[in-house]
Amino acid sequence: MSLQQKIDRITDILRRDDGISGAMHYTEQTSWVLFLKFLDDYEAEKEDEAILSGKPYQPVLDEEHRWSNWACPKTPDGKLDINRVRTGDDLTDYVNKELFPYLKNFANATSADPKSFTYKIGGIFQYLDNKVASGHTLREVLDIIDTLNFQSSDEMFELSLVYEGLLQNMGDAGGYAGEFYTPRAVVRAMVKVLDPRPGQTIYDAAAGSCGFLVEVFDHLKANKSQLTTEQWDFIQHDTFFGFEKTSLAYVMGMMNMILHGIESPNLFRGNTLTQNIRDIQEKDRYDIILANPPFGGKEKSQIQQNFPIQSNATELLFMQHFMKTLKTGGKAAIVIPEGVLFQTNSAFKQVKQELLENFNLHTILSLPAGVFLPYSGVKTNVLFFERSGGTSDVWYYECEPEQKLTKNKPITDAHLAEFVELYNSRTTTDRSWTVSASKLGEDYDLSAKNPAKQKDTVHLAPNDILKQIRIKEQQVAGLLDEIEQLLAET
Known part of the structure:
Protein backbone atom coordinates (compact mmCIF):
# COMPACT_ATOMS: atom_id res chain seq x y z
CA MET A 1 0.00 0.00 0.00
CA SER A 2 1.46 3.37 -1.05
CA LEU A 3 1.66 6.33 1.31
CA GLN A 4 -1.16 8.04 -0.58
CA GLN A 5 -3.33 4.95 -0.20
CA LYS A 6 -2.56 4.84 3.53
CA ILE A 7 -3.54 8.48 3.95
CA ASP A 8 -6.73 7.88 1.96
CA ARG A 9 -7.49 4.92 4.23
CA ILE A 10 -6.99 7.12 7.31
CA THR A 11 -9.34 9.70 5.85
CA ASP A 12 -12.03 7.03 5.36
CA ILE A 13 -11.55 5.87 8.98
CA LEU A 14 -11.77 9.39 10.40
CA ARG A 15 -14.95 10.16 8.45
CA ARG A 16 -16.73 7.57 10.61
CA ASP A 17 -15.73 9.28 13.86
CA ASP A 18 -18.28 11.44 15.70
CA GLY A 19 -15.66 14.09 16.50
CA ILE A 20 -14.64 14.72 12.89
CA SER A 21 -16.63 16.95 10.54
CA GLY A 22 -15.12 17.55 7.11
CA ALA A 23 -11.76 17.83 5.42
CA MET A 24 -10.44 20.56 7.70
CA HIS A 25 -10.82 18.28 10.73
CA TYR A 26 -9.40 15.11 9.22
CA THR A 27 -6.44 16.96 7.73
CA GLU A 28 -5.70 18.60 11.08
CA GLN A 29 -6.03 15.31 12.98
CA THR A 30 -4.02 13.30 10.45
CA SER A 31 -1.34 16.00 10.66
CA TRP A 32 -0.63 15.79 14.38
CA VAL A 33 -0.44 11.98 14.30
CA LEU A 34 1.89 12.11 11.28
CA PHE A 35 4.01 14.70 13.01
CA LEU A 36 4.50 12.66 16.19
CA LYS A 37 5.55 9.59 14.17
CA PHE A 38 7.94 11.79 12.20
CA LEU A 39 9.30 13.17 15.47
CA ASP A 40 9.95 9.67 16.81
CA ASP A 41 11.87 8.68 13.67
CA TYR A 42 13.74 11.99 13.78
CA GLU A 43 14.77 11.37 17.40
CA ALA A 44 15.89 7.81 16.59
CA GLU A 45 17.99 9.05 13.68
CA LYS A 46 19.62 11.75 15.83
CA GLU A 47 20.43 9.17 18.51
CA ASP A 48 22.07 6.90 15.91
CA GLU A 49 24.13 9.82 14.59
CA ALA A 50 25.20 10.71 18.14
CA ILE A 51 26.43 7.16 18.78
CA LEU A 52 28.46 7.18 15.57
CA SER A 53 29.98 10.60 16.32
CA GLY A 54 30.53 9.92 19.99
CA LYS A 55 28.59 13.05 20.93
CA PRO A 56 25.70 13.07 23.43
CA TYR A 57 22.14 13.69 22.23
CA GLN A 58 19.33 14.83 24.50
CA PRO A 59 15.93 13.71 23.08
CA VAL A 60 13.23 16.36 22.81
CA LEU A 61 10.55 14.08 24.28
CA ASP A 62 10.98 12.06 27.43
CA GLU A 63 10.71 8.27 27.18
CA GLU A 64 7.11 8.07 28.44
CA HIS A 65 5.75 10.36 25.75
CA ARG A 66 7.62 9.03 22.75
CA TRP A 67 5.64 7.34 19.98
CA SER A 68 7.44 4.04 20.47
CA ASN A 69 6.18 3.93 24.06
CA TRP A 70 2.58 5.20 23.97
CA ALA A 71 1.36 4.83 20.39
CA CYS A 72 2.68 1.49 19.18
CA PRO A 73 4.90 -0.23 21.77
CA LYS A 74 6.69 -3.29 20.41
CA THR A 75 7.84 -6.64 21.74
CA PRO A 76 11.52 -7.60 21.34
CA ASP A 77 10.68 -9.31 18.03
CA GLY A 78 9.16 -6.08 16.64
CA LYS A 79 5.47 -6.95 16.92
CA LEU A 80 2.81 -4.81 18.58
CA ASP A 81 2.88 -5.44 22.34
CA ILE A 82 -0.77 -6.22 23.12
CA ASN A 83 -0.07 -6.10 26.85
CA ARG A 84 1.04 -2.46 26.72
CA VAL A 85 -0.88 -1.00 23.80
CA ARG A 86 -3.68 1.44 24.62
CA THR A 87 -7.03 1.58 22.85
CA GLY A 88 -10.59 2.79 23.46
CA ASP A 89 -11.12 5.15 26.41
CA ASP A 90 -7.66 4.36 27.80
CA LEU A 91 -6.09 5.80 24.65
CA THR A 92 -8.21 8.94 24.41
CA ASP A 93 -7.80 9.64 28.14
CA TYR A 94 -4.02 9.41 27.81
CA VAL A 95 -3.89 11.59 24.68
CA ASN A 96 -6.25 14.26 26.00
CA LYS A 97 -5.17 14.40 29.64
CA GLU A 98 -1.46 13.58 29.50
CA LEU A 99 0.11 13.75 26.03
CA PHE A 100 -1.35 17.03 24.77
CA PRO A 101 -0.82 18.96 28.03
CA TYR A 102 2.78 17.73 28.05
CA LEU A 103 3.39 18.89 24.46
CA LYS A 104 1.59 22.22 24.89
CA ASN A 105 3.79 23.06 27.85
CA PHE A 106 6.92 23.15 25.66
CA ALA A 107 6.04 26.66 24.51
CA ASN A 108 5.58 27.87 28.09
CA ALA A 109 8.86 26.64 29.52
CA THR A 110 10.85 29.66 30.71
CA SER A 111 14.13 28.05 29.65
CA ALA A 112 12.96 27.24 26.11
CA ASP A 113 14.85 29.02 23.33
CA PRO A 114 12.29 30.38 20.80
CA LYS A 115 14.59 29.12 18.04
CA SER A 116 14.81 25.60 19.48
CA PHE A 117 13.06 22.56 18.06
CA THR A 118 11.46 22.01 21.48
CA TYR A 119 9.84 25.45 21.42
CA LYS A 120 8.54 24.89 17.86
CA ILE A 121 6.80 21.69 18.98
CA GLY A 122 5.13 23.60 21.80
CA GLY A 123 4.05 26.26 19.32
CA ILE A 124 2.35 23.61 17.19
CA PHE A 125 0.47 21.83 19.96
CA GLN A 126 -0.47 25.04 21.74
CA TYR A 127 -3.20 25.49 19.12
CA LEU A 128 -4.12 21.81 18.61
CA ASP A 129 -6.48 19.43 20.36
CA ASN A 130 -7.38 15.82 19.73
CA LYS A 131 -10.80 15.78 18.06
CA VAL A 132 -10.98 12.02 17.43
CA ALA A 133 -13.79 10.99 19.76
CA SER A 134 -13.32 7.21 19.62
CA GLY A 135 -10.17 5.62 20.97
CA HIS A 136 -10.83 2.64 18.71
CA THR A 137 -10.80 4.94 15.66
CA LEU A 138 -7.58 6.55 16.85
CA ARG A 139 -6.07 3.09 17.37
CA GLU A 140 -6.70 2.23 13.71
CA VAL A 141 -5.06 5.48 12.61
CA LEU A 142 -2.02 4.92 14.81
CA ASP A 143 -1.50 1.41 13.48
CA ILE A 144 -1.44 2.68 9.87
CA ILE A 145 0.86 5.63 10.60
CA ASP A 146 3.23 3.30 12.48
CA THR A 147 4.02 1.50 9.21
CA LEU A 148 5.62 4.67 7.81
CA ASN A 149 9.38 5.17 7.92
CA PHE A 150 10.41 8.81 7.98
CA GLN A 151 14.09 7.92 8.06
CA SER A 152 13.70 6.99 4.40
CA SER A 153 14.43 9.93 2.07
CA ASP A 154 12.09 8.45 -0.57
CA GLU A 155 9.24 8.19 1.93
CA MET A 156 9.89 11.71 3.21
CA PHE A 157 9.72 13.03 -0.35
CA GLU A 158 6.46 11.18 -0.95
CA LEU A 159 5.12 12.51 2.35
CA SER A 160 5.84 16.09 1.28
CA LEU A 161 3.75 15.57 -1.88
CA VAL A 162 0.91 13.86 -0.02
CA TYR A 163 0.88 16.57 2.64
CA GLU A 164 0.56 19.26 -0.03
CA GLY A 165 -2.52 17.41 -1.25
CA LEU A 166 -3.98 17.34 2.25
CA LEU A 167 -3.50 21.09 2.58
CA GLN A 168 -5.13 21.67 -0.80
CA ASN A 169 -8.13 19.56 0.27
CA MET A 170 -8.30 21.60 3.46
CA GLY A 171 -8.57 24.78 1.42
CA ASP A 172 -11.15 23.18 -0.88
CA ALA A 173 -13.38 22.22 2.01
CA GLY A 174 -13.31 25.50 3.88
CA LYS A 453 -4.27 42.66 -29.16
CA GLN A 454 -5.05 46.34 -29.46
CA LYS A 455 -7.20 47.10 -32.51
CA ASP A 456 -7.22 50.49 -34.16
CA THR A 457 -10.52 52.24 -33.50
CA VAL A 458 -12.40 53.25 -36.67
CA HIS A 459 -14.00 56.69 -36.27
CA LEU A 460 -17.04 57.05 -38.58
CA ALA A 461 -18.50 60.31 -39.82
CA PRO A 462 -21.80 61.38 -38.12
CA ASN A 463 -23.85 60.73 -41.29
CA ASP A 464 -22.42 57.20 -41.58
CA ILE A 465 -23.28 56.52 -37.94
CA LEU A 466 -26.90 57.65 -38.56
CA LYS A 467 -27.13 55.40 -41.63
CA GLN A 468 -25.99 52.38 -39.55
CA ILE A 469 -28.55 53.18 -36.86
CA ARG A 470 -31.37 53.36 -39.46
CA ILE A 471 -30.29 50.04 -41.01
CA LYS A 472 -30.34 48.35 -37.61
CA GLU A 473 -33.77 49.88 -36.83
CA GLN A 474 -35.13 48.47 -40.10
CA GLN A 475 -33.71 45.03 -39.27
CA VAL A 476 -35.33 45.11 -35.81
CA ALA A 477 -38.67 46.24 -37.29
CA GLY A 478 -38.56 43.37 -39.80
CA LEU A 479 -37.93 40.82 -37.03
CA LEU A 480 -40.84 42.22 -34.99
CA ASP A 481 -43.17 41.91 -38.03
CA GLU A 482 -42.19 38.24 -38.44
CA ILE A 483 -42.81 37.49 -34.77
CA GLU A 484 -46.19 39.26 -34.92
CA GLN A 485 -47.20 37.22 -38.01
CA LEU A 486 -46.20 33.93 -36.31
CA LEU A 487 -48.25 34.81 -33.23
CA ALA A 488 -51.28 35.59 -35.44
CA GLU A 489 -51.09 32.20 -37.18
CA THR A 490 -51.06 30.20 -33.89
Missing part, protein backbone atom coordinates in the same frame (compact mmCIF):
# COMPACT_ATOMS: atom_id res chain seq x y z
CA GLY A 175 -13.09 27.91 0.98
CA TYR A 176 -9.73 29.06 2.36
CA ALA A 177 -7.52 28.13 -0.58
CA GLY A 178 -5.60 31.39 -0.42
CA GLU A 179 -4.94 30.72 3.26
CA PHE A 180 -3.85 27.11 2.95
CA TYR A 181 -2.85 26.63 -0.65
CA THR A 182 -1.47 28.78 -3.47
CA PRO A 183 -1.26 26.82 -6.77
CA ARG A 184 2.15 25.16 -6.78
CA ALA A 185 2.82 26.02 -10.43
CA VAL A 186 2.58 29.73 -9.54
CA VAL A 187 4.74 29.28 -6.43
CA ARG A 188 7.42 27.35 -8.35
CA ALA A 189 7.57 29.95 -11.14
CA MET A 190 7.98 32.80 -8.63
CA VAL A 191 10.76 30.96 -6.78
CA LYS A 192 12.57 29.89 -9.97
CA VAL A 193 12.87 33.40 -11.35
CA LEU A 194 13.93 34.98 -8.05
CA ASP A 195 16.47 32.14 -7.64
CA PRO A 196 17.17 32.42 -3.86
CA ARG A 197 20.76 31.68 -2.80
CA PRO A 198 22.28 30.26 0.41
CA GLY A 199 22.82 32.98 3.00
CA GLN A 200 19.79 35.02 1.97
CA THR A 201 16.80 35.51 4.29
CA ILE A 202 13.33 34.63 2.98
CA TYR A 203 10.13 36.22 4.30
CA ASP A 204 6.39 35.72 3.93
CA ALA A 205 4.22 38.03 6.03
CA ALA A 206 1.04 36.08 5.20
CA ALA A 207 2.55 32.61 5.40
CA GLY A 208 -0.55 30.40 5.50
CA SER A 209 0.65 26.80 5.16
CA CYS A 210 4.11 28.11 4.16
CA GLY A 211 4.09 26.93 0.55
CA PHE A 212 6.50 29.67 -0.56
CA LEU A 213 8.99 28.97 2.23
CA VAL A 214 8.89 25.22 1.61
CA GLU A 215 9.45 25.72 -2.12
CA VAL A 216 12.49 27.91 -1.45
CA PHE A 217 13.85 25.23 0.90
CA ASP A 218 13.49 22.59 -1.85
CA HIS A 219 15.16 25.00 -4.28
CA LEU A 220 18.14 25.45 -1.95
CA LYS A 221 18.26 21.76 -1.01
CA ALA A 222 18.64 20.75 -4.67
CA ASN A 223 22.33 21.76 -4.41
CA LYS A 224 22.88 20.46 -0.87
CA SER A 225 26.05 18.58 -1.87
CA GLN A 226 27.66 21.90 -2.78
CA LEU A 227 26.73 23.66 0.47
CA THR A 228 29.13 24.15 3.37
CA THR A 229 28.18 23.08 6.88
CA GLU A 230 27.75 26.74 7.82
CA GLN A 231 25.46 27.40 4.85
CA TRP A 232 23.28 24.38 5.65
CA ASP A 233 23.04 25.41 9.31
CA PHE A 234 22.00 28.92 8.24
CA ILE A 235 19.31 27.43 5.97
CA GLN A 236 17.98 25.30 8.82
CA HIS A 237 17.86 28.02 11.46
CA ASP A 238 18.18 31.56 10.10
CA THR A 239 16.78 31.61 6.56
CA PHE A 240 13.00 31.28 6.79
CA PHE A 241 10.76 33.86 8.45
CA GLY A 242 7.02 34.34 8.43
CA PHE A 243 3.90 35.55 10.19
CA GLU A 244 0.49 33.92 10.14
CA LYS A 245 -2.63 35.38 11.71
CA THR A 246 -4.88 32.33 12.18
CA SER A 247 -3.99 29.53 14.58
CA LEU A 248 -4.94 26.62 12.29
CA ALA A 249 -2.95 27.91 9.32
CA TYR A 250 -0.03 28.60 11.67
CA VAL A 251 -0.08 25.00 12.89
CA MET A 252 -0.36 23.60 9.37
CA GLY A 253 2.45 25.87 8.18
CA MET A 254 4.78 24.95 11.02
CA MET A 255 4.21 21.24 10.48
CA ASN A 256 4.53 21.62 6.71
CA MET A 257 7.99 23.16 7.08
CA ILE A 258 9.22 20.66 9.66
CA LEU A 259 7.88 17.69 7.69
CA HIS A 260 9.75 18.99 4.65
CA GLY A 261 12.98 19.07 6.64
CA ILE A 262 13.31 22.62 8.01
CA GLU A 263 14.30 21.96 11.61
CA SER A 264 13.77 25.43 13.06
CA PRO A 265 11.44 27.65 11.01
CA ASN A 266 11.04 31.18 12.33
CA LEU A 267 7.27 31.25 11.96
CA PHE A 268 5.31 33.44 14.35
CA ARG A 269 1.60 33.70 15.02
CA GLY A 270 0.23 37.22 14.80
CA ASN A 271 -1.35 39.83 12.59
CA THR A 272 1.44 41.32 10.48
CA LEU A 273 -0.51 44.54 10.02
CA THR A 274 -0.42 45.43 13.72
CA GLN A 275 3.26 46.38 13.27
CA ASN A 276 3.91 50.08 12.69
CA ILE A 277 6.02 50.06 9.54
CA ARG A 278 7.61 53.39 10.52
CA ASP A 279 9.59 51.44 13.14
CA ILE A 280 11.14 49.00 10.65
CA GLN A 281 14.91 49.46 10.22
CA GLU A 282 17.40 47.87 7.80
CA LYS A 283 18.27 45.18 10.37
CA ASP A 284 14.59 44.11 10.34
CA ARG A 285 14.51 43.60 6.56
CA TYR A 286 14.82 40.54 4.32
CA ASP A 287 16.65 39.64 1.13
CA ILE A 288 13.71 37.97 -0.59
CA ILE A 289 9.97 38.35 -0.02
CA LEU A 290 7.45 35.94 -1.55
CA ALA A 291 3.77 36.20 -0.63
CA ASN A 292 0.16 35.83 -1.57
CA PRO A 293 -1.41 38.15 1.02
CA PRO A 294 -5.15 38.21 1.75
CA PHE A 295 -7.08 40.69 -0.33
CA GLY A 296 -10.63 41.94 -0.30
CA GLY A 297 -10.51 42.24 3.49
CA LYS A 298 -11.02 45.35 5.55
CA GLU A 299 -8.95 46.62 8.45
CA LYS A 300 -10.16 48.98 11.18
CA SER A 301 -8.79 52.50 11.54
CA GLN A 302 -6.56 51.54 14.47
CA ILE A 303 -4.61 49.15 12.19
CA GLN A 304 -4.52 51.71 9.37
CA GLN A 305 -2.65 54.11 11.66
CA ASN A 306 0.42 51.85 11.26
CA PHE A 307 0.80 52.92 7.62
CA PRO A 308 1.69 56.25 5.98
CA ILE A 309 -0.91 55.66 3.26
CA GLN A 310 -4.08 54.71 5.09
CA SER A 311 -6.65 52.38 3.53
CA ASN A 312 -9.01 49.69 4.75
CA ALA A 313 -7.99 47.46 1.80
CA THR A 314 -5.66 44.77 3.16
CA GLU A 315 -3.85 44.43 -0.17
CA LEU A 316 -2.60 48.04 0.05
CA LEU A 317 -1.51 47.66 3.67
CA PHE A 318 0.42 44.47 2.88
CA MET A 319 2.06 46.12 -0.14
CA GLN A 320 3.34 48.92 2.09
CA HIS A 321 4.59 46.36 4.61
CA PHE A 322 6.45 44.42 1.91
CA MET A 323 8.06 47.53 0.48
CA LYS A 324 9.20 48.59 3.94
CA THR A 325 10.60 45.15 4.91
CA LEU A 326 12.62 44.58 1.71
CA LYS A 327 16.38 44.99 2.12
CA THR A 328 18.41 47.33 -0.04
CA GLY A 329 19.12 45.25 -3.16
CA GLY A 330 16.43 42.77 -2.14
CA LYS A 331 13.88 41.10 -4.45
CA ALA A 332 10.13 40.57 -4.01
CA ALA A 333 7.35 38.71 -5.83
CA ILE A 334 3.83 39.44 -4.56
CA VAL A 335 0.46 38.11 -5.77
CA ILE A 336 -2.09 40.93 -5.94
CA PRO A 337 -5.66 41.27 -7.25
CA GLU A 338 -6.19 42.91 -10.64
CA GLY A 339 -7.84 45.90 -9.00
CA VAL A 340 -4.55 47.12 -7.56
CA LEU A 341 -3.27 47.67 -11.10
CA PHE A 342 -6.12 49.78 -12.48
CA GLN A 343 -7.73 51.48 -9.47
CA THR A 344 -6.73 55.13 -9.28
CA ASN A 345 -8.34 56.46 -6.11
CA SER A 346 -6.05 58.30 -3.71
CA ALA A 347 -4.66 55.37 -1.69
CA PHE A 348 -4.13 53.04 -4.66
CA LYS A 349 -2.48 55.83 -6.64
CA GLN A 350 -0.15 56.78 -3.77
CA VAL A 351 1.02 53.20 -3.14
CA LYS A 352 1.76 52.66 -6.83
CA GLN A 353 3.55 56.01 -7.04
CA GLU A 354 5.74 54.97 -4.09
CA LEU A 355 6.42 51.61 -5.73
CA LEU A 356 7.41 53.09 -9.10
CA GLU A 357 9.47 55.99 -7.78
CA ASN A 358 11.43 54.19 -5.03
CA PHE A 359 11.53 50.57 -6.26
CA ASN A 360 12.30 48.92 -9.57
CA LEU A 361 8.98 47.34 -10.57
CA HIS A 362 10.52 45.58 -13.54
CA THR A 363 8.00 42.78 -14.18
CA ILE A 364 4.26 42.17 -13.98
CA LEU A 365 2.97 38.65 -14.60
CA SER A 366 -0.68 38.72 -15.63
CA LEU A 367 -2.22 35.44 -14.50
CA PRO A 368 -5.25 33.99 -16.30
CA ALA A 369 -8.73 34.07 -14.81
CA GLY A 370 -9.50 30.95 -12.82
CA VAL A 371 -6.14 30.42 -11.12
CA PHE A 372 -7.83 30.34 -7.70
CA LEU A 373 -11.10 28.68 -8.72
CA PRO A 374 -13.34 27.41 -7.23
CA TYR A 375 -12.45 29.46 -4.14
CA SER A 376 -12.14 32.86 -5.79
CA GLY A 377 -12.86 34.21 -9.24
CA VAL A 378 -10.72 37.32 -8.73
CA LYS A 379 -8.17 37.80 -11.51
CA THR A 380 -4.65 38.17 -10.15
CA ASN A 381 -1.19 39.36 -11.11
CA VAL A 382 2.29 38.96 -9.67
CA LEU A 383 4.43 42.05 -9.08
CA PHE A 384 8.21 41.55 -9.23
CA PHE A 385 10.21 44.43 -7.81
CA GLU A 386 13.58 45.24 -6.24
CA ARG A 387 14.80 47.87 -3.81
CA SER A 388 17.35 49.26 -6.27
CA GLY A 389 16.20 52.70 -7.36
CA GLY A 390 13.15 53.80 -9.32
CA THR A 391 11.38 52.07 -12.21
CA SER A 392 12.40 52.87 -15.77
CA ASP A 393 10.55 50.15 -17.70
CA VAL A 394 7.95 47.52 -16.83
CA TRP A 395 8.01 44.19 -18.66
CA TYR A 396 4.61 42.52 -18.87
CA TYR A 397 3.95 38.85 -19.51
CA GLU A 398 0.39 37.65 -20.14
CA CYS A 399 -0.16 33.99 -19.30
CA GLU A 400 -2.94 32.68 -21.53
CA PRO A 401 -3.66 28.94 -21.50
CA GLU A 402 -5.35 27.58 -24.60
CA GLN A 403 -8.14 26.15 -22.46
CA LYS A 404 -10.06 27.94 -19.74
CA LEU A 405 -8.81 27.08 -16.25
CA THR A 406 -11.17 25.19 -13.98
CA LYS A 407 -10.92 23.30 -10.69
CA ASN A 408 -10.23 20.11 -12.63
CA LYS A 409 -7.96 21.83 -15.17
CA PRO A 410 -5.69 23.99 -12.98
CA ILE A 411 -2.70 26.06 -14.00
CA THR A 412 0.42 23.95 -14.60
CA ASP A 413 4.18 24.44 -14.86
CA ALA A 414 3.85 24.22 -18.64
CA HIS A 415 1.58 27.27 -18.68
CA LEU A 416 4.31 29.34 -17.03
CA ALA A 417 7.37 27.77 -18.67
CA GLU A 418 7.76 30.52 -21.27
CA PHE A 419 7.49 33.23 -18.62
CA VAL A 420 10.28 31.58 -16.61
CA GLU A 421 12.40 31.25 -19.76
CA LEU A 422 11.96 34.90 -20.82
CA TYR A 423 12.11 36.49 -17.36
CA ASN A 424 15.78 37.51 -17.42
CA SER A 425 15.91 38.59 -21.07
CA ARG A 426 12.50 40.34 -20.96
CA THR A 427 11.95 39.56 -24.63
CA THR A 428 9.00 41.01 -26.57
CA THR A 429 6.62 38.38 -27.96
CA ASP A 430 2.90 38.09 -28.71
CA ARG A 431 2.44 37.56 -24.98
CA SER A 432 5.02 39.96 -23.59
CA TRP A 433 5.83 43.64 -24.02
CA THR A 434 7.64 46.51 -22.30
CA VAL A 435 6.16 49.84 -21.21
CA SER A 436 8.22 52.86 -20.20
CA ALA A 437 7.37 54.07 -16.71
CA SER A 438 7.06 57.59 -18.12
CA LYS A 439 4.07 56.44 -20.22
CA LEU A 440 2.03 55.06 -17.33
CA GLY A 441 0.42 58.44 -16.75
CA GLU A 442 -0.35 60.47 -13.65
CA ASP A 443 -2.98 57.95 -12.50
CA TYR A 444 -0.36 55.15 -12.38
CA ASP A 445 -2.62 52.69 -14.20
CA LEU A 446 -0.55 49.49 -14.37
CA SER A 447 -3.15 47.38 -16.18
CA ALA A 448 -1.78 44.79 -18.59
CA LYS A 449 -2.79 46.00 -22.06
CA ASN A 450 -1.20 43.73 -24.64
CA PRO A 451 -0.37 45.89 -27.70
CA ALA A 452 -0.54 42.81 -29.91
